[in-house]
Amino acid sequence: MSKGANDEQAPSFKREMLATLPSLRAFAVSLTGKHDKADDLVQDTVMKAWAKQSSFEMGTNIKAWLFTILRNEFYSQMRKRGREIQDSDGAFTERLSVHPAQYGAMDMQDFKNALSQLPDDQREAIILIGASGFSYEDSAAICECAVGTMKSRVSRARIRLQEILQVGGQADYGPDAVSTQVTTTTLSLGNR
Amino acid sequence: MMIKDSVVGDQRTRIGEGQTDDGLGPNSDIGARLRALYGAVQDEGVPDQLLDLLEKLDSAEKTQRGKDEAYDE
Numbered sequence: 001m002s003k004g005a006n007d008e009q010a011p012s013f014k015r016e017m018l019a020t021l022p023s024l025r026a027f028a029v030s031l032t033g034k035h036d037k038a039d040d041l042v043q044d045t046v047m048k049a050w051a052k053q054s055s056f057e058m059g060t061n062i063k064a065w066l067f068t069i070l071r072n073e074f075y076s077q078m079r080k081r082g083r084e085i086q087d088s089d090g091a092f093t094e095r096l097s098v099h100p101a102q103y104g105a106m107d108m109q110d111f112k113n114a115l116s117q118l119p120d121d122q123r124e125a126i127i128l129i130g131a132s133g134f135s136y137e138d139s140a141a142i143c144e145c146a147v148g149t150m151k152s153r154v155s156r157a158r159i160r161l162q163e164i165l166q167v168g169g170q171a172d173y174g175p176d177a178v179s180t181q182v183t184t185t186t187l188s189l190g191n192r
Numbered sequence: 193m194m195i196k197d198s199v200v201g202d203q204r205t206r207i208g209e210g211q212t213d214d215g216l217g218p219n220s221d222i223g224a225r226l227r228a229l230y231g232a233v234q235d236e237g238v239p240d241q242l243l244d245l246l247e248k249l250d251s252a253e254k255t256q257r258g259k260d261e262a263y264d265e
Contacts, residue, residue, distance in 0.1 A: 021238045022237070025233065108229065126216070130216040130223050131229070154214055158215050
């Protein structure tokens with residue numbers, strides 16, 4: 001009995017999908033800001049991906065492929081339903097059921113607030129690069145932009161977060177940090 | 193003035209990995225917090241409804257494939 005291509009592919013497609021789900025879900029939470037909406041989004045993504053699995057080449061980056069589908073699905077739903085899908089308060093705004101052990105609850109709340117103040121494109125860029133573990137090339141492909149654009153979004157996001165949190169980074173504050181301040185004066189930062 | 197290939201290669205690899213030249217590496221406070229936040233959601237595990245969905249999709253496909261093979265014979 002010869003094994004068909006489907007017999008070889010389907011089980012590992014499912015397995016690889018399973019392995020990617022935790023990270024995919026974390027990205028969905030960062031986009032929607034809500035766990036329930038994130039789970040709906042991941043569910044829609046899984047169904048879409050399953051339906052078009054023939055267009056996926058086994059051995060290529062399934063994680064990047066799934067993230068691309070999820071992101072496209074998110075923005076197409078946003079366009080259909082308007083901004084109401086996102087409660088405008090940004091990423092990770094819900095109380096986490098588990099707090100990262102090495103940071104206090106207040107500390108992470110400050111960080112979540114800072115993250116939510118970033119423009120959408122900068123937030124997704126810094127999450128894909130800094131947390132999801134994608135290369136600039138993969139991140140740029142996922143967001144359908146140039147690698148240089150991705151680099152500048154990440155850089156602006158990091159500088160902005162450092163400003164908001166008033167923490168030092170590895171990089172020096174360059175002229176870019178000064179030139180970006182003009183557009184951000186309307187943000188209400190906690191008075192310290 | 194000569195730049196050895198190996199040096200250039202090394203640099204390219206490091207930049208290609210993307211984690212060392214963007215201020216989000218292991219020594220970066222911002223990077224560490226991003227990963228802690230993201231990791232906390234990842235560690236919650238995958239909800240049962242999602243796992244069920246994958247199982248259903250998989251078994252539906254297997255059933256369909258079984259039918260196809262029956263027709264082939």
